[in-house]
Amino acid sequence: MERSAMKALLDWKNRADRKPLVLKGARQVGKTWLMKEFGRRYYENTVYFNFDEEEDLKSFFARTKDPKRLLDLLSLLHGEPIREGKTLLIFDEIQECPDALNSLKYFREQAGGVHIMAAGSLLGTYLAEPYSYPVGQVDILHLYPLTFREFLGAVDENVSKIYESLRPDEEIPELFHNRLLDAYRTYMIIGGMPECVSSWSAEKSPNRVGELQRDILALYENDFSKHNSRINAARVLMVYRSLISQLSRENEKFAYGLVKKGARGREFEEAVEWLVSSGIVHRMFNVTAPGYPLKSLEEASHFKLFLLDVGLLKTMGEVENEAILFDKPFAFKGAMTENFVLQQFLGTLPAAPHYFSPDSQHEIDFLLQHQGEIIPVEVKSGHMKQAASFRWYLEKYEPARAVRYSLRNYRKDGKFTNLPLYLAGRTEFL
Template sequence: MRRNVTQELAKWKSSVDRKPLILKGARQVGKTWLMKEFGKTYYRSYVYFNFDEEDSLSSIFETNKNPQRIIELLSLIAGEKIFPDETLIIFDEIQECPSALNALKYFKEKANEYHVIAAGSLLGTLLAQPKSYPVGMVNLLNIYPLTFDEYLDATDPALFTYYSGIEKGQQIEEFFHNRLLDSYHNYLIIGGMPECVVSWITHKDPAHISQVQRELIEVYENDFSKHNGKVNSGRILMVFRSIVAQLAKPNEKFMYGAVREGGRARDFEEAIEWLVSAGMLNRLYNVSKIEHPLAAFDKLDCFKLFVFDTGLLKCMAGIDNSAILLKTAYQFKGPLTENYVLQQLHGQFEVEPRYYSDRSGEIDFVIQHGTEVIPVEVKGGEDKSAPSFKRYIAANDPPYAVRVSERGYRKDGAITNLPLYLVRKMNQLL
């Protein structure tokens, strides 16, 4: 499968400021496959070391701090010579060996001609503690589930060719609009987890995908129970399992009392930070003003939490596939659509999206694009009604205002209507 992040990896390879690279992301988003595919495609060779499968590997890093000596020993283990600039060295599940994680700084300082890439489960939680890794000595790159365009490329290459050619202001023929909407609805069901996408390509069996999704959720929840850090694993599980109920509330704002009656911030804020750092949840902050720079107006005690993959959220909410495919107005449609939009917006803009609310209503997403701030209204169907959104536009006359819905790509006065399948191209089409 083609992954957009490969372009970032290619830039890293050729960068004069290259440092050892750490890939962050939830388990099963395709980090291992990505590293091996990158090594196979962009290098003369690659060598792969998994610290979870080979316990004895740790002793090499615990007893040696000289990267040249480490390279010699790794070459002996791999059974092949490791060439500077030509061999990609892959360290997987590196969280199992803190000495190896720390050794990355020696490669940066004394052997930067060797290209080193590392990844691991729950690595984000470790990297959230600066003492746990060589700060400033590594590059970091987030890996997410497949975005809609990647999913489309994998499942319908011909339609993806049309999709990738869509330009600003272009009229999209009804035939292609309907086909792209169908693919969008399928994506809500399948999501972007590589195993689910491969299952759909291979079997076209929705029941099998639901089974894979349930198994993945079980794997993640087992990871919480294995967590032995200072954060209580039971509280992590409680927060994770509360997300559907949190998003089902009228304003979707995260409420500690909805996790457990009488719950306070001090009870669950560490669990939330753990889940966000692990890449399991995406946090959307509320802002007090829709002004540049957005981060200056964050209300740190007011936020929403979304699941990192929309297909998994659909599974957690127990939404029947027929409700999505038959385009009925099911109860959880709004939150599921917003989860999808946030997932597609990841990485498009330098500043992560926010949302805004006051007594008169709410703006679903607020996006910083250069010095401009763009309000975005999200509709799960073709509905045009958005009183608070229209009031904001009338009062502030923003240079851009975007409504995301199932309607076609068109300009409606001051509002640009962007079909849901084009959210991934929002930056390009503004």
């Protein structure tokens, strides 16, 4: 499968000011495969070390901080020289060796010509602690599950070609539109986790994909207990298991009371932070006003949580495939569609999406900061037209552009554009 992150890695390789690269992302999003595949394509050789599998490796980094000495030791262990610009040096599961994580700053300062990548399970939770890595001495790249665009490239070459042929301001033939809607519904079931996409591409067995999704969800729960010395695993688990009930409400603002009756934020805010840092959930903040920049108007206590992958969310919520394939209603269908759209936005937009809920009567699903504008976005899971909140926003704030994602075909009418849901990752259509 082709990952769009490969281009970002190539840009990193060719930069004159390149630093050691830390690849962040939740478990099972394909970090190890991406690093190895990048090394295979663009370097003469790849030297790969896994700190979880090679316990004795940690002693090298405990013994010395000298990058040149470390490179000599690593070359002897691997059996091949590590050459500047020719070798990609990979440190996987680097969170198992804090000394190795800290050594990245010395590689940056004293061996800048060596190309180094590092990744690890739940590494984001370690990097969230300021003392855990040298600020300013590493580059960081976020890896997410496959987008719909990447999914098409992996599972259906013909539909992928149709998708890539679409251009802004051009009518989408109804035949193409319907085929892409079918592919969208399939993606809502399969999701973008690489193992699930690979399985679907090879076997076309929804039952097998469901098994893999349940395994991944169980793996995440197991990770909570593994890190019980650093976090309150029970509280993390309670927040995690509340996601479906949180998203099933008409107002999807995260409510601590749904985690535990009578709960307060101070009891569970650390658990929320851990889940966000791990990459397992995405947090989207409300803003106090639709102004520029959105980041400056965030309301820290008013947010929503979404799961990293819509296919995992479908399985977590025990939604049957038929409900998606035949557009049947269910409690969090709208929120699940928002989860899909957010998943496509992440990694493709320069600024994080927000939402706008100024009172109990009005809510705008997304506000996007794009090319200096604030664009209101409405998301519909079906063919319905504008909601009252969206009409209110358009009348009150008179934005230069406004977008609705739905199952309806592409249509542009002055400032307003209706985009099919499957185009959420194509920001050139905004």
